[in-house]
Amino acid sequence: MIHNELSKTGYPKLRLMLALLLLALGSGNSYAADPAKGGKIYAMQCASCHGATGKSVMPGAPNFASGERLMQPDALLLTAIKSGKNAMPAYQGILSDSDILDVIAFLRTLH
Numbered sequence: 001m002i003h004n005e006l007s008k009t010g011y012p013k014l015r016l017m018l019a020l021l022l023l024a025l026g027s028g029n030s031y032a033a034d035p036a037k038g039g040k041i042y043a044m045q046c047a048s049c050h051g052a053t054g055k056s057v058m059p060g061a062p063n064f065a066s067g068e069r070l071m072q073p074d075a076l077l078l079t080a081i082k083s084g085k086n087a088m089p090a091y092q093g094i095l096s097d098s099d100i101l102d103v104i105a106f107l108r109t110l111h
Helices: 002-026 035-045 074-083 097-110
Strands: none
Touching: 035 097, 074 097
C-alpha cells in the first residue's frame, strides 16, 4: 500500500527533478580548442620565456617540448595559467579561458 502511494505522489516528482537536472547539465556550451589559434597566442604571450618550440629559455620555466608539466588535465593547467607562478604572470583577465585552452591545445602538439 505504501509503495502504491509513493508511486502516485513521489515518482512523478522524482522523474521531473531528474529531467530538469539532466537538462541543466546537458545545456552547457561545448568548446573545441584551436591549436592554431593557441600557437599565435603562445608566440605573443609565452614564447619569450618558454621558447618558440616549447624548449624553455628562462631558468625554471617548464620545457614543453619534452612534455614537462603537460601530463596534467586541461582544467588544472588552465587554473595554473590563470593564477601564474613564480616569474610567470597570472593571465586571468588578460586571456579568456578559451584562449588559454587554445594555448594548452597548442602545447600538446609540441611534444
